[in-house]
Amino acid sequence: MGNYKFLMDLAVILLCTKLLGVVTNKVQMPQVVGALLAGLLLGPSMLGVISETNFLQTIAELGVIVLMFSAGLETDIKELKKSGKSAFIVALCGVLVPLAGGFAVAHFFNRPDMIPSNASSTTLLQNIFVGVILTATSVSISVETLKELGKLQTHAGNTILGAAIIDDILGIVALTIITSITDPSVNIAMVLLKIAGFFVFSIVLGYIFFQMYKYWMTHSDKMRHRHTIIAFVFCLLMAYVAEDLFGVADITGAYIAGLIISNTDRSAYLQEKFDILSYLLLSPVFFAHIGLSVELPNMTPMIVLFTVVLCITAVLTKMAGCGFGARLCGDSPAECVRVGAGMASRGEVALIVANKGAVVGLLGSAFMGSIVVMVVVTAVTTPILLKITFRNGPVDKVSETENITSYHDVVSERRRNISRDLIKK
Amino acid sequence: MGNYKFLMDLAVILLCTKLLGVVTNKVQMPQVVGALLAGLLLGPSMLGVISETNFLQTIAELGVIVLMFSAGLETDIKELKKSGKSAFIVALCGVLVPLAGGFAVAHFFNRPDMIPSNASSTTLLQNIFVGVILTATSVSISVETLKELGKLQTHAGNTILGAAIIDDILGIVALTIITSITDPSVNIAMVLLKIAGFFVFSIVLGYIFFQMYKYWMTHSDKMRHRHTIIAFVFCLLMAYVAEDLFGVADITGAYIAGLIISNTDRSAYLQEKFDILSYLLLSPVFFAHIGLSVELPNMTPMIVLFTVVLCITAVLTKMAGCGFGARLCGDSPAECVRVGAGMASRGEVALIVANKGAVVGLLGSAFMGSIVVMVVVTAVTTPILLKITFRNGPVDKVSETENITSYHDVVSERRRNISRDLIKK
Numbered sequence: 001m002g003n004y005k006f007l008m009d010l011a012v013i014l015l016c017t018k019l020l021g022v023v024t025n026k027v028q029m030p031q032v033v034g035a036l037l038a039g040l041l042l043g044p045s046m047l048g049v050i051s052e053t054n055f056l057q058t059i060a061e062l063g064v065i066v067l068m069f070s071a072g073l074e075t076d077i078k079e080l081k082k083s084g085k086s087a088f089i090v091a092l093c094g095v096l097v098p099l100a101g102g103f104a105v106a107h108f109f110n111r112p113d114m115i116p117s118n119a120s121s122t123t124l125l126q127n128i129f130v131g132v133i134l135t136a137t138s139v140s141i142s143v144e145t146l147k148e149l150g151k152l153q154t155h156a157g158n159t160i161l162g163a164a165i166i167d168d169i170l171g172i173v174a175l176t177i178i179t180s181i182t183d184p185s186v187n188i189a190m191v192l193l194k195i196a197g198f199f200v201f202s203i204v205l206g207y208i209f210f211q212m213y214k215y216w217m218t219h220s221d222k223m224r225h226r227h228t229i230i231a232f233v234f235c236l237l238m239a240y241v242a243e244d245l246f247g248v249a250d251i252t253g254a255y256i257a258g259l260i261i262s263n264t265d266r267s268a269y270l271q272e273k274f275d276i277l278s279y280l281l282l283s284p285v286f287f288a289h290i291g292l293s294v295e296l297p298n299m300t301p302m303i304v305l306f307t308v309v310l311c312i313t314a315v316l317t318k319m320a321g322c323g324f325g326a327r328l329c330g331d332s333p334a335e336c337v338r339v340g341a342g343m344a345s346r347g348e349v350a351l352i353v354a355n356k357g358a359v360v361g362l363l364g365s366a367f368m369g370s371i372v373v374m375v376v377v378t379a380v381t382t383p384i385l386l387k388i389t390f391r392n393g394p395v396d397k398v399s400e401t402e403n404i405t406s407y408h409d410v411v412s413e414r415r416r417n418i419s420r421d422l423i424k425k
Numbered sequence: 426m427g428n429y430k431f432l433m434d435l436a437v438i439l440l441c442t443k444l445l446g447v448v449t450n451k452v453q454m455p456q457v458v459g460a461l462l463a464g465l466l467l468g469p470s471m472l473g474v475i476s477e478t479n480f481l482q483t484i485a486e487l488g489v490i491v492l493m494f495s496a497g498l499e500t501d502i503k504e505l506k507k508s509g510k511s512a513f514i515v516a517l518c519g520v521l522v523p524l525a526g527g528f529a530v531a532h533f534f535n536r537p538d539m540i541p542s543n544a545s546s547t548t549l550l551q552n553i554f555v556g557v558i559l560t561a562t563s564v565s566i567s568v569e570t571l572k573e574l575g576k577l578q579t580h581a582g583n584t585i586l587g588a589a590i591i592d593d594i595l596g597i598v599a600l601t602i603i604t605s606i607t608d609p610s611v612n613i614a615m616v617l618l619k620i621a622g623f624f625v626f627s628i629v630l631g632y633i634f635f636q637m638y639k640y641w642m643t644h645s646d647k648m649r650h651r652h653t654i655i656a657f658v659f660c661l662l663m664a665y666v667a668e669d670l671f672g673v674a675d676i677t678g679a680y681i682a683g684l685i686i687s688n689t690d691r692s693a694y695l696q697e698k699f700d701i702l703s704y705l706l707l708s709p710v711f712f713a714h715i716g717l718s719v720e721l722p723n724m725t726p727m728i729v730l731f732t733v734v735l736c737i738t739a740v741l742t743k744m745a746g747c748g749f750g751a752r753l754c755g756d757s758p759a760e761c762v763r764v765g766a767g768m769a770s771r772g773e774v775a776l777i778v779a780n781k782g783a784v785v786g787l788l789g790s791a792f793m794g795s796i797v798v799m800v801v802v803t804a805v806t807t808p809i810l811l812k813i814t815f816r817n818g819p820v821d822k823v824s825e826t827e828n829i830t831s832y833h834d835v836v837s838e839r840r841r842n843i844s845r846d847l848i849k850k
Contacts, residue, residue: 011665276698
């Protein structure tokens with residue numbers, strides 16, 4: 001008889017990630033938390049029902065590629081240009097401060113006498129990488145909370161939504177640079193040249209592909225299977241070429257492929273298709289796989305301490321960075337705290353980045369559990385922080401007076417798409 | 426760096442299956458022919474661009490499960506009851522005659538001095554298995570041809586559509602029995618008992634699941650991700666349990682799972698989701714994988730002769746069997762020829778069955794190429810035969826007078842769904 005054990009693995013993963021996802025959703029947490037818990041529960045550190053197989057690992061890798069492609073697909077570059085400086089400044093400060101904070105914490109703990117690391121890269125690069133993980137905001141939880149509070153259409157709400165998009169792009173740039181320098185013996189100038197080469201290549205090929213694809217779509221009476229398949233092929237090839245020719249992370253290639261196709265006017269059609277591919281097969285396996293790969297028996301008291309410090313650092317540095325950025329743009333202190341609170345949550349992108357780091361030797365396996373806990377903790381605390389800051393602060397000015405409603409609509413649509421995958425029951 | 430070669434494999438498979446699919450579609454052949462050719466072209470017997478990996482094989486296996494689940498999902502059991510005896514008689518004769526014909530041809534050729542087989546099963550079972558492969562009709566091509574000729578709403582058109590559904594079910598029963606007896610040392614009575622046990626189990630569990638699932642769906646305001654995921658979990662578990670507990674083919678379990686869920690009134694919603702999962706990832710890999718596994722260098726003159734005889738047998742036995750069945754039901758000789766011509770085409774189910782046989786040791790690798798050629802040949806000749814029989818025959822009576830239009834609508838909708846996947850440009 002052929003191999004059919006994978007059928008059971010898939011059934012158990014899909015069932016448990018969904019069940020726990022629904023449970024965490026009931027208690028106001030995103031479903032991704034439930035999916036992670038399902039992986040932890042099923043994995044070798046607890047029940048041991050599922051063990052890692054080559055198939056599950058490859059499906060998880062494909063899952064990340066499609067998640068990042070979708071993230072790119074849901075970005076609207078044209079609208080980004082209109083969002084002005086303020087979102088950019090908030091995002092930039094909100095990336096730099098957590099980067100420094102994560103580095104500092106890792107620099108303190110990542111030592112042979114405290115938490116020994118089995119990662120292959122140099123300690124300096126490993127520590128910077130922890131900072132990079134802390135940069136990526138996930139606003140889907142904030143969007144849901146603000147909607148519930150009726151505060152999404154406020155100035156703070158708009159700033160959060162705009163900054164989150166730029167945050168994604170800055171995070172990708174940081175990830176690209178750090179994962180390209182995993183080997184300390186490589187020539188840094190050469191690496192940067194390769195990265196630059198990749199971006200030039202992406203712009204040139206992206207422009208040509210975009211023009212051809214757009215022409216093809218507008219000359220078809222309707223969207224067909226072939227349009228979706230060619231978009232997927234483009235995503236896979238960009239991911240492959242990024243790794244193979246330029247030594248750049250494959251998820252960067254997939255994200256840029258999505259970004260390029262997002263400029264066509266029928267990207268919503270494509271989003272819907274890739275959404276189904278994601279939630280029905282790839283994403284549950286990816287999130288469960290992260291839970292599976294966490295090694296709980298390694299949780300020494302020092303790792304527990306590291307985890308606590310990391311969680312506090314993650315929340316405080318994001319709040320401080322984004323709040324400072326908002327202050328630079330002239331927001332009131334109360335507004336700054338709200339913006340900071342709304343950006344504090346981490347989510348799927350932090351997990352994707354951490355997973356990539358583990359694969360390329362930038363993150364020791366002892367640290368992976370802490371990162372997962374950090375994501376869960378920030379996801380749980382963000383709604384609480386947001387509710388406090390919005391309920392205690394002064395009455396918020398409404399953004400309609402600032403004429404950015406149309407931008408808001410587009411961004412919130414984008415964010416709703418992302419959160420759909422995580423929060424939909 | 427992690428393993429990313431699979432990204433390129435997937436990109437090449439998706440691109441080539443689609444490109445060749447579009448090409449074959451232009452020349453009035455189903456896209457599945459193009460997908461098979463793509464696999465042949467890319468595989469070790471020709472270009473050697475793609476080699477079989479554990480990942481591709483498992484994705485292909487999952488692809489078959491989802492294809493069979495979809496086939497079950499698209500069947501309407503309630504409507505089947507209304508279709509009456511005639512479709513059943515046509516289908517039954519159309520299964521028995523090719524079964525005998527395929528067995529006879531294999532019995533002649535499957536000998537050490539003619540075509541040596543490397544299959545592990547006994548020669549008798551191998552020969553019966555070739556017959557089983559020949560039983561499965563694929564009417565998607567006939568539907569497209571009849572539509573084009575404006576003859577879908579005729580008596581012959583309706584008989585073809587009704588018989589094709591029953592044909593699927595009979596084919597599954599034959600497959601289940603033969604794949605359960607792969608080892609000649611097993612007790613046949615025990616095997617039949619296990620099969621019976623599986624069907625009893627399916628009916629009991631299926632009834633409980635169906636009632637719960639229906640209750641759950643009707644008490645939800647709308648269809649959600651969770652409904653689709655639970656349906657998929659049910660499919661995977663049924664496939665696993667079939668193999669693991671009852672020694673029945675996993676695709677039988679998946680088909681029955683689909684059949685059970687097809688009774689809910691929102692199966693169209695589910696069909697759409699699984700369709701996307703299929704065409705965007707699983708099906709192209711499955712069809713290309715079949716092409717990949719064909720060993721062209723083994724094509725001795727004897728195999729070529731076997732292939733030619735097999736193709737002729739496939740077309741003639743199906744035409745004779747179905748035509749005879751139609752004659753038993755009182756159709757005119759001209760009508761009988763039309764019905765026979767419309768049922769002659771083989772397609773994805775024949776390939777799925779053959780693939781399963783290769784895995785369990787019922788089909789030698791030397792024969793796989795002949796089966797693929799047979800599918801292509803029947804797919805190409807069916808439209809030609811149909812056009813000849815409809816253009817030369819007497820004017821056809823229109824089915825409206827027989828009051829089976831509503832049945833036709835449902836079945837043709839089902840068939841359109843299947844053909845959508847194969848024929849859509």
